[in-house]
Amino acid sequence: MKHVIGDLAGKVWQFLGASGAVDVDRLSRKMKLKGKDTYQGLGWLAREDKVQYTEKDGKVVVSLAPGEQAAYDAQARQKKG
Numbered sequence: 001m002k003h004v005i006g007d008l009a010g011k012v013w014q015f016l017g018a019s020g021a022v023d024v025d026r027l028s029r030k031m032k033l034k035g036k037d038t039y040q041g042l043g044w045l046a047r048e049d050k051v052q053y054t055e056k057d058g059k060v061v062v063s064l065a066p067g068e069q070a071a072y073d074a075q076a077r078q079k080k081g
Helices: 002-019 024-031 035-047 066-080
Strands: 051-056 059-064
Touching: 002 024, 002 035, 002 059, 002 066, 024 035, 024 059, 035 051, 059 066
Parallel strands: none
Antiparallel strands: 051 059
């Protein structure tokens, strides 16, 4: 089960890196994940200090922590070339 949650965390990390801040409900819908799966992936990332949470208009918004966004951007640049 641990590897499944780790895989979910990786997919959530990639999504957040590409899309930026998003409310958690929208994240689940866009990734086509069940709520529990979204929260398991986010929990893994939160435990590793890779995401940050804010509240906007009564909704929980999540994004990659600044250092993680920089890591994602560097990875994306390498893939391009």
